[in-house]
Amino acid sequence: MISPKKTVVQLEAYSPPTSGRENMLRLDFNENTIGCSPKIIDALKEIDANKLSVYPEYESFLQKLSGKLGLSPDKIVLTNGTDEAINQIMQTFVENGEEVIIPVPTFAMFKFYATIIGAKINEVFYNLDLSFPFEQVMNSITEKTKVVILVNPNNPTGTSISEKQIRDVLKKAKSKTSLVMIDEAYFEFYGKSSINLIKQFDNLIITRTFSKAYGLAGLRCGYIVSNKEIIANIRKTISPYSVNTIALLCASVALDDQKFVEQYVGEVIQNREIMKKQLSSLRVKVFPSSANFLICDFGEKCEEVYFKLKERGILVRNRTKDPLLKGCLRIGVGTRKQCEKVIFELKEIFGVKE
Amino acid sequence: MISPKKTVVQLEAYSPPTSGRENMLRLDFNENTIGCSPKIIDALKEIDANKLSVYPEYESFLQKLSGKLGLSPDKIVLTNGTDEAINQIMQTFVENGEEVIIPVPTFAMFKFYATIIGAKINEVFYNLDLSFPFEQVMNSITEKTKVVILVNPNNPTGTSISEKQIRDVLKKAKSKTSLVMIDEAYFEFYGKSSINLIKQFDNLIITRTFSKAYGLAGLRCGYIVSNKEIIANIRKTISPYSVNTIALLCASVALDDQKFVEQYVGEVIQNREIMKKQLSSLRVKVFPSSANFLICDFGEKCEEVYFKLKERGILVRNRTKDPLLKGCLRIGVGTRKQCEKVIFELKEIFGVKE
Numbered sequence: 001m002i003s004p005k006k007t008v009v010q011l012e013a014y015s016p017p018t019s020g021r022e023n024m025l026r027l028d029f030n031e032n033t034i035g036c037s038p039k040i041i042d043a044l045k046e047i048d049a050n051k052l053s054v055y056p057e058y059e060s061f062l063q064k065l066s067g068k069l070g071l072s073p074d075k076i077v078l079t080n081g082t083d084e085a086i087n088q089i090m091q092t093f094v095e096n097g098e099e100v101i102i103p104v105p106t107f108a109m110f111k112f113y114a115t116i117i118g119a120k121i122n123e124v125f126y127n128l129d130l131s132f133p134f135e136q137v138m139n140s141i142t143e144k145t146k147v148v149i150l151v152n153p154n155n156p157t158g159t160s161i162s163e164k165q166i167r168d169v170l171k172k173a174k175s176k177t178s179l180v181m182i183d184e185a186y187f188e189f190y191g192k193s194s195i196n197l198i199k200q201f202d203n204l205i206i207t208r209t210f211s212k213a214y215g216l217a218g219l220r221c222g223y224i225v226s227n228k229e230i231i232a233n234i235r236k237t238i239s240p241y242s243v244n245t246i247a248l249l250c251a252s253v254a255l256d257d258q259k260f261v262e263q264y265v266g267e268v269i270q271n272r273e274i275m276k277k278q279l280s281s282l283r284v285k286v287f288p289s290s291a292n293f294l295i296c297d298f299g300e301k302c303e304e305v306y307f308k309l310k311e312r313g314i315l316v317r318n319r320t321k322d323p324l325l326k327g328c329l330r331i332g333v334g335t336r337k338q339c340e341k342v343i344f345e346l347k348e349i350f351g352v353k354e
Numbered sequence: 355m356i357s358p359k360k361t362v363v364q365l366e367a368y369s370p371p372t373s374g375r376e377n378m379l380r381l382d383f384n385e386n387t388i389g390c391s392p393k394i395i396d397a398l399k400e401i402d403a404n405k406l407s408v409y410p411e412y413e414s415f416l417q418k419l420s421g422k423l424g425l426s427p428d429k430i431v432l433t434n435g436t437d438e439a440i441n442q443i444m445q446t447f448v449e450n451g452e453e454v455i456i457p458v459p460t461f462a463m464f465k466f467y468a469t470i471i472g473a474k475i476n477e478v479f480y481n482l483d484l485s486f487p488f489e490q491v492m493n494s495i496t497e498k499t500k501v502v503i504l505v506n507p508n509n510p511t512g513t514s515i516s517e518k519q520i521r522d523v524l525k526k527a528k529s530k531t532s533l534v535m536i537d538e539a540y541f542e543f544y545g546k547s548s549i550n551l552i553k554q555f556d557n558l559i560i561t562r563t564f565s566k567a568y569g570l571a572g573l574r575c576g577y578i579v580s581n582k583e584i585i586a587n588i589r590k591t592i593s594p595y596s597v598n599t600i601a602l603l604c605a606s607v608a609l610d611d612q613k614f615v616e617q618y619v620g621e622v623i624q625n626r627e628i629m630k631k632q633l634s635s636l637r638v639k640v641f642p643s644s645a646n647f648l649i650c651d652f653g654e655k656c657e658e659v660y661f662k663l664k665e666r667g668i669l670v671r672n673r674t675k676d677p678l679l680k681g682c683l684r685i686g687v688g689t690r691k692q693c694e695k696v697i698f699e700l701k702e703i704f705g706v707k708e
Contacts, residue, residue: 002531002557004446004587011590019413026408035403044600045399049389052604053569054380059373080434080574083593091470092358096450109593116445116591177356203356215407218599220434233358236365237470239437239463245572246398246600250406 007118014112021315025338028315030155030186030293032215033334037260040216040250047246056245061252065223068255069195074228077235080242081220082185085207087113089147089181089224092237094119098146103133105322107155107183119146126324130157130287130295134165138172145178152182153190156319156330158289160190170201179230181205185222186291188213188265189272195225202227210247212292213261214254221247268292272333278343282350292333295319299327308349314342361472368466375669379692382669384509384540384647386569387688391614394570394604401600410599415606419577422609423549428582431589434596435574436539439561441467443501443535443578446591448473452500457487459676461509461537473500480678484511484641484649488519492526499532506536507544510673510684512643514544524555533584535559539576540645542567542619543626549579556581564601566646567615568608573601622646626687632697636704646687649673653681662703668696 003009016029026033062073069076079085086109094100096118102110104123114121122145124136132154141148148169153160166182173180184206187193198204209222221243224234254261272289279286285297298305306318306329317330333339357363370383380387416427423430433439440463448454450472456464458477468475476499478490486508495502502523507514520536527534538560541547552558563576575597578588608615630648633640639651652659660672660683671684687693700706 001583002447002533004590005449008446008587008590013586013590014594016409016594019411021408021411029409031409032407034407036406038403040406041401041403044401047395047398049392049395049569052390052394052572053386053388054375055370055383055385055565055571056574057373057375080596080598081593083595087593092362093356095359179356211409215403217409217595218406220410220595220598229355232367233362236358236367237362239435239441240368240370241437241571241574242434244434244574244598244601247598 007116011115014108025314025341027332027334027338027342028317029217030212030291030332031217032213032264033332033338034215034264036215036250037254037257039257039260040253043249043253044246047249051245054245055241056243056248058243058248061248064252064255069225071195071198071225075198075225075231077224077231077238078243079207079222079224079238081211082183082207082209082222083109084238084242085222085224086110088234088238089205090114090117090119092234093179094146099144101137101140101145101148103137103149103154105156105319105325106149106151110149126157126159128324130159130324132159132161132165137169141169141172141176141178143176145173145176147179147181148173150180150182152184152194153186153290155186155291156293156317156322156325157295158287158291158293160192160290163192163194166194166197170197170204174201174203179203179205181207183207185209185212188261189268189292190290198225198227202229205230210251210254213265214251215264216247216250216254219247219250221251267335268333271336271339275333275339275343279346282346282352293330294333295325295328295330297328302327302329305329305346305349309345312345314345361470365469368462379668379695381686381688381692381696382671383571384566384645384686385571386567386618387686387692388569388618390569390604391608391611393611393614394607397603397607398600401603405599408599409595410597410602412597412602415602418606418609423579425549425552425579429552429579429585431578431585431592432597433561433576433578433592435565436537436561436563436576437463438592438596439576439578440464442588442592443559444468444471444473446588447533448500453498455491455494455499455502457491457503457508459510459673459679460503460505464503474498480511480513482678484513484678486513486515486519491523495523495526495530495532497530499527499530501533501535502527504534504536506538506548507540507644509540509645510647510671510676510679511649512641512645512647514546514644517546517548520548520551524551524558528555528557533557533559535561537561539563539566542615543622543646544644552579552581556583559584564605564608567619568605570601570604570608573604575601575605621689622687625690625693629687629693629697633700636700636706647684648687649679649682649684651682656681656683659683659700659703663699666699668699
């Protein structure tokens, strides 16, 4: 056997479910729970066979996205989901042995890609109440830091970071010539973005995705926003054709149908608060969330609730093995009806009578 | 400015055209020139909005592909085109400073990804007649070699490699614990594959794609085939969701419509020989090709012919800057009518009267 790189030998296999989720109520991957805009489905009916045979063309989509963001196209690069965005940022900037600061628990792919390239990973724990560990992150930034990862709001904790704290991290990082990458995969559910800070901070990189609020997780389309120089460097290392033609088409229609997303996001935010109350009334501890999911502490009943919900056709994510999240399930928030279903089944599981 | 990795600083930007090719006769990217199977277009009309909101599910497609290849699913990994396949192979196996042997001229992305990870690149030149440089490749394989790249048939030369030579390279590589990666992007037009050698050689990795004969370049779907151990290692480093839902759906329909591909491939092979004769009768030197394109030596007229074809709505690829290919254009072979159009315009450009 020919052995892989040293960093790969150490790597644990990351195997999220890639089958068997159909026909279930999927509240386990923070996806949009109602499907994408119907206008996208209409657009798919108009595709020509020749269009698929040709390598993807990005210019017109980039122009449209550029208009929506108010940033020139040379400050944007499209990515095959946020996974590729993270990978490319690591690939482009981080030398073997350089340090990446990752507040945890968080999305697994930061550590994943940092490990593959041989970065030194400095994990900083969120506070016990799952608020952002501002002081610890600030104190961790040194001359050795190459990238600080911020996820706003964070997955799986739902935590948001204030603009003041983000600015302070950016300033400190800049003084140490470190980059700050902010993953805004869930920003639509939070309502605040750091995109305007790109003009002020030349060490800021932001990632976005069409996988969550826009309901296009299956299509793998995201983008990186930063200043021209950083984007030019990332473009040097990225496959020229990583986002596919249909993903582009669908994302383009999605951008034109903002009403669809706004309506869905509005509904989710409302339901998040209702669901939080109802869970609390079942004596389940729920942490504050700025995203489309809730971290719910079921304590010792965690595994039991997880499996019983699954039996009843509801998928949620068991996060009990994450740091700070012992006993916790992450439950996605969808439509009112979907939330009611969750609460109904939880009451059944708990044996609570109305 | 925060500087990228050292290997990225050196990297030249690779910018193939990603716009402006519509409405032209596209013989510049070795794509299928008639579009994908119409059954794929029908399938796109049946997609449900919910399907797109969910992360891709691979199991059933892997099962189908596994059946077609006669290999168990744990010997296959899907990739976002051959680009991702190359990247993942480098990422998984090649440490900074290890050697990669690349016979040139060839597809740009081998050197691209090898450079990013900091491999030592050993370029071996094809023979002057563009045949495979067997002796030189054999002599280059040493203890320092981590991967030997073979492209069969090769792009842009169209060169094929005999099974005997492939076996010898595999044996020599095995004796030095080196991997051999064979890119079979164009194998449908050649008719021979090395896939059966996977059972005999545990150092063999093969890449394939739906971008060429199957007419799905826009969808970015390819796959890697090897033994279980190598595939398990590659799976450790690849994004779990790199191939998108619609690419899977289309590739699945494409696999079921083998007749479509066989017919197209048959036509291209026939037209390749006709076009070769016609080009020769115009006193253009044409090299042997086992793929869906021809390397044509226009000598000093190369640039002129390139631009004049473009004016007339025909895109071909100017390869004059490639090693050994001074004065050469690569012209894709499509349908009879498309070939006739090329010959007609060349006669006009050359002022040849019928």
